[in-house]
Amino acid sequence: MTVKLQSTRPSRGIRGGFLEGVAAERVVSITSPVLLLLLWEALGRAGALDERFFPTPSAIASTFAQVISSGELIGHAWTSLKRIAIGFVIGAVPALLLGTLMGLSRMLRAALKPMVGVFYPIPKSAIFPLLLLIFGIGEASKYAIVAIGVFFLVLLNTMAGVLSIEPVYLDVGKNFGAGRLSLFTTVAFPGALPLIFTGLRLAWGNALILIVVAEIIGARSGIGAFIWNAWQTFQVERMYVGLVMISFIGYASFLAIDELQRLLIPWKGGRTG
Amino acid sequence: MNAPRKEMSVSPKEARDGVAGITVRQLGMRFRFGASELVALEDVNLCVPEQEFCCIVGPSGCGKTTLLRILGGLERPTSGEVQLAIHDPERPLTAMVFQEQSIFPWMTVEENIGYGLRMRGVAPNLRRPLVSHYIEKVGLARFAKAYPHQLSGGMKQRASVARAFATDPQILLMDEPFASVDEQTRALLQEELLRVWEANRKTVVYITHSIDEALVLGDRVLVMSARPGRLKAEIEVPLARPRSVYELKSTPAFAELVARVWGPLRQEVLASFHTLAVAS
Numbered sequence: 001m002t003v004k005l006q007s008t009r010p011s012r013g014i015r016g017g018f019l020e021g022v023a024a025e026r027v028v029s030i031t032s033p034v035l036l037l038l039l040w041e042a043l044g045r046a047g048a049l050d051e052r053f054f055p056t057p058s059a060i061a062s063t064f065a066q067v068i069s070s071g072e073l074i075g076h077a078w079t080s081l082k083r084i085a086i087g088f089v090i091g092a093v094p095a096l097l098l099g100t101l102m103g104l105s106r107m108l109r110a111a112l113k114p115m116v117g118v119f120y121p122i123p124k125s126a127i128f129p130l131l132l133l134i135f136g137i138g139e140a141s142k143y144a145i146v147a148i149g150v151f152f153l154v155l156l157n158t159m160a161g162v163l164s165i166e167p168v169y170l171d172v173g174k175n176f177g178a179g180r181l182s183l184f185t186t187v188a189f190p191g192a193l194p195l196i197f198t199g200l201r202l203a204w205g206n207a208l209i210l211i212v213v214a215e216i217i218g219a220r221s222g223i224g225a226f227i228w229n230a231w232q233t234f235q236v237e238r239m240y241v242g243l244v245m246i247s248f249i250g251y252a253s254f255l256a257i258d259e260l261q262r263l264l265i266p267w268k269g270g271r272t273g
Numbered sequence: 274m275n276a277p278r279k280e281m282s283v284s285p286k287e288a289r290d291g292v293a294g295i296t297v298r299q300l301g302m303r304f305r306f307g308a309s310e311l312v313a314l315e316d317v318n319l320c321v322p323e324q325e326f327c328c329i330v331g332p333s334g335c336g337k338t339t340l341l342r343i344l345g346g347l348e349r350p351t352s353g354e355v356q357l358a359i360h361d362p363e364r365p366l367t368a369m370v371f372q373e374q375s376i377f378p379w380m381t382v383e384e385n386i387g388y389g390l391r392m393r394g395v396a397p398n399l400r401r402p403l404v405s406h407y408i409e410k411v412g413l414a415r416f417a418k419a420y421p422h423q424l425s426g427g428m429k430q431r432a433s434v435a436r437a438f439a440t441d442p443q444i445l446l447m448d449e450p451f452a453s454v455d456e457q458t459r460a461l462l463q464e465e466l467l468r469v470w471e472a473n474r475k476t477v478v479y480i481t482h483s484i485d486e487a488l489v490l491g492d493r494v495l496v497m498s499a500r501p502g503r504l505k506a507e508i509e510v511p512l513a514r515p516r517s518v519y520e521l522k523s524t525p526a527f528a529e530l531v532a533r534v535w536g537p538l539r540q541e542v543l544a545s546f547h548t549l550a551v552a553s
Contacts, residue, residue: 268378
């Protein structure tokens with residue numbers, strides 16, 4: 001008796017089908033959102049969707065083109081990005097240093113972990129009124145809220161990253177004569193880098209949320225303010241335009257972070273974003 | 274960079290004629306876990322002459338690795354003393370090859386092998402020839418720029434042996450470096466190690482659980498007792514060098530040596546079985 005062994009994949013997917021594996025996936029990933037947009041457009045035109053809440057994609061697109069060409073949207077987006085970037089650096093740099101040190105030193109961890117544990121769960125948007133009080137309505141309060149949100153996520157992930165390093169690597173460092181600083185730069189930091197990147201990704205996402213909240217509450221410029229202004233003047237298309245812009249900024253920046261990760265952690269081999 | 278070593282209570286001593294490479298006296302090591310205490314090593318006395326390849330065998334959990342970590346300055350003993358003779362203050366005292374995968378995943382093979390030199394402040398242009406010499410010697414020249422995830426287990430261990438040799442330490446400490454590679458690769462790695470070692474005969478302390486490996490490599494084999502670890506027996510290995518791993522194993526002299534090591538070791542393995550059974 002013989003048994004015929006068959007591929008678990010249907011043969012049509014490999015040859016004979018009109019598209020092959022990866023290419024087929026790509027086509028599906030592109031066509032499905034397009035189909036959804038077409039459906040939305042059709043329903044909107046047929047009057048099945050309330051235009052006051054759900055303007056058609058084509059209406060949103062034309063508003064989009066209009067505010068882009070007037071330079072208005074780019075200006076707001078640029079303002080938001082600048083605030084995120086500055087706040088991010090202010091929050092992430094000390095978090096990286098302190099997080100690595102906390103991972104290396106049990107005493108420092110014992111000293112600081114309870115405080116981090118108490119402050120970390122506070123929703124950062126809840127601190128914003130206080131920050132407005134301290135830093136005023138200007139740019140400083142925006143940087144501050146982003147920095148605080150970024151700080152804790154990067155700190156905790158960096159610390160976890162250092163703690164996740166196999167002890168043998170620290171032993172190697174010590175046995176080969178690495179001093180405290182060298183142990184930090186040649187073992188602790190590179191060893192923690194994969195988890196540090198996880199922290200940076202989370203922090204970036206968090207920064208996007210926080211800046212929009214901050215701009216809605218207390219700013220005249222930025223994407224958040226743009227959306228809030230649209231609500232106050234009941235220009236629904238502009239609200240959608242704001243959302244699309246945020247989504248675009250988020251998507252593009254995550255692609256950039258992935259690329260940076262591939263560049264900085266080439267030794268993680270075979271991992272794609 | 275001898276600073277961390279000094280505080281580890283290993284006292285380096287100027288070498289004089291007749292001073293052994295390694296002298297260990299009444300060494301004891303206790304670990305405390307809450308209320309209970311584990312005696313890992315008790316009254317260990319050991320003397321390893323210069324240029325000797327000294328192998329230590331013993332049952333699992335007998336404290337072999339702890340002894341090696343003390344010699345390497347990674348643990349501080351609770352009692353007793355360790356003296357390591359210094360010949361050349363310019364060279365590092367010890368370099369260790371660890372049992373588990375220990376080459377840094379975030380460095381290329383050549384960066385890994387040059388690590389010890391870099392930590393000692395050797396300039397890159399002076400490092401390069403040394404690194405490529407040892408990369409060549411362990412047969413990894415084609416993989417100089419590769420990251421460890423692209424290498425097999427045996428290749429990683431070769432890289433970590435090369436890293437230890439590259440710093441030109443006075444004493445080489447090896448903790449079952451080839452335990453996790455397959456039999457055939459292990460034989461090749463052993464031959465390679467012998468070749469590299471015979472070129473400059475460093476003092477070596479080599480931990481293993483394999484009698485064959487201890488006899489193939491060592492000038493002398495020490496048998497450690499079950500916990501608490503003590504040195505129980507000592508067997509000289511009068512086999513001529515250079516040795517060939519495969520040929521050696523089929524000689525009657527080798528078989529006789531195996532029996533002489535297995536005698537004292539067997540009791541200890543049985544004893545450690547017993548303690549494990551009682552503990553569980």
